[in-house]
Amino acid sequence: MARIAADLAAGGHRPEAFAAAVWQALGRADAGFLAGVAAYRGHPWRRELADPPAVWAEGGSRLLDYGGAGPVVVFVPSLVNRAQILDLLPEATMLRFLAGQGVRPLLLDWGEPGPLERGFGLTDYVAGRLERALAAVPGPVVLVGYCMGGLLALAAAQRRPDRVRALALLATPWDFWAADAAQAQAVGALLPALEPMLAALGALPVDAIQAIFAGLDPFSIAAKYRGFARVDPASGRARRFVALEDWLNDGVALAAPVARECLAGWYGGNAPARGEWRIAGEAVVPARLRLPSFLAVPARDRIVPPAAALALAGVLPGALVHHAAAGHIGMVAGSTAEAALWRPLLEWVLGLPP
Structure with missing residues (x-):
């Protein structure tokens, strides 16, 4: 601070004026x-899209059928966000778009973890809920996983090759240390402090x-509300x-074991990339998949850094890599999502061998 004050004085600027200007800038920001937050809270929009019928349900989970005629494509979202991101608005719904383009999309809505699910680990979700949902529809299916859901879909495809004929992974992390190992390990190091809450x-x-996610990019929240x-x-x-x-x-x-x-x-341990992540005792090894x-x-993903997702390209045999000109959420629900992801995914699905 003393050096800053000296530099200001040498340039003919009073430190008091500089401090006042800084406080004024902070006040404007x-x-x-606050204006953005107020505008968001006061906005009249409310979700009106009704969920389609469920073809399977268990506990709080449902498999929603979006109709359409063509290849059956089952979408697996993350466990920590609602599945509605893939069916957000009438003008921003990947699933209804695909249903009108010769595909029959189904969405696995995991639901809220109730008393039973709060004891679930990832094996319960993959070898239990997901596999039973796949068994409830004509197959084999095209399985599509988004974000965390991609890891679950990958594990299910390895376990049940009879039920999965092709696999699409959207913004799916594999090497959690690829972009910033120290930051990933710092997230893992939060667990001891969270244990009393989990228990x-x-x-x-x-x-x-x-x-936790806000801590990965702490300035982005204020910036987006200022923009709004x-x-x-x-x-x-x-x-x-x-x-x-x-949304x-x-x-x-998230269930405590998960x-x-x-x-x-x-x-904390980068278990997937190190070959140490197991479902029902079996290591999840993408190299074993033959589909x-x-x-x-x-390209602009702050939640799953591109390097973390691209790591799968080196271990998943013959994978077609599509670089989407969008962010993690924009790719599936943004204003450019149709060009960035929907149509490339549609073309790939329709081009699969029967």
């Missing part, structure tokens, strides 16, 4: 952030999950922003 609740609450303060509230852009924020803020708690596996095993595969890697 803070006002923009008491049997789950990692939504607020805790959001805090300048958006016309009657525009389609505003409606999409509100829909996405509602982000309406997350799903939270431990993900934080300690995936982030067509599609990897979508967003």
Whole structure:
């Protein structure tokens, strides 16, 4: 501080004036952030899309059928966010788009973890819920996993090659240390501090999950709300922003055993890339898969760094790598999602051998 003050004085600037200018700039930024939050909270948009019928259900989980005629494609989302991101708005719904283009998409909605699911580990979700959902539909199917759901889909494809004829992985991490090993290990190191909460609740609450992800890019939240303060509230852009924020803020708690596996095993230990991640005692090894595969890697992904997802290209035999010109969420629900992902994925599915 003394050096800054000396430099200011040498340039003919009073340190008091500099400090005042800094506080004014911070005040303007803070006002923009608060204006954006107020605009979001006061926006009239509410979700009106109704869920399609379920063809299978177990506990809080459902397999939703979006109709359409053609190859059956089962989508597996993350466990920590609601499945609605793939069916967000009438103008932003990957699943309804595909249903109108010669594909029959089905969506596995994991649901909230109830008393039973709070004791689930990843084996229960993969070798239990996911495999039973696959058994409930005509197969073999094209299996598509998004983000964390991609890891679950990959494990299921290895275990049940009779039920899966092709595999698509969208923004799916594999090497958690590829981009920033220290940051990933820091996330894993949070587990001991979270243990009292996990033991008491049997789950990692939504607020805790959001805090962890916010820590990966702490300045982005304020920046996006400042930007929203300048958006016309009657525009389609505003409606999409509100829909996405509602989805982000309406997350799903993570069963305590799953939270431990993900934080300690995936982030802390990089278990998938090291060949140490197991489902029902069997190591998940992508090199064992012998089926067509599609990897979508967003170019601007802050949640799953491209390097973490691209690691699968080197271990999944014959994978077609698609570099999507979008971010983690924009790839599936953004204004350019149709060109960035929907159509390339559709072309790949329709081009698969019968």
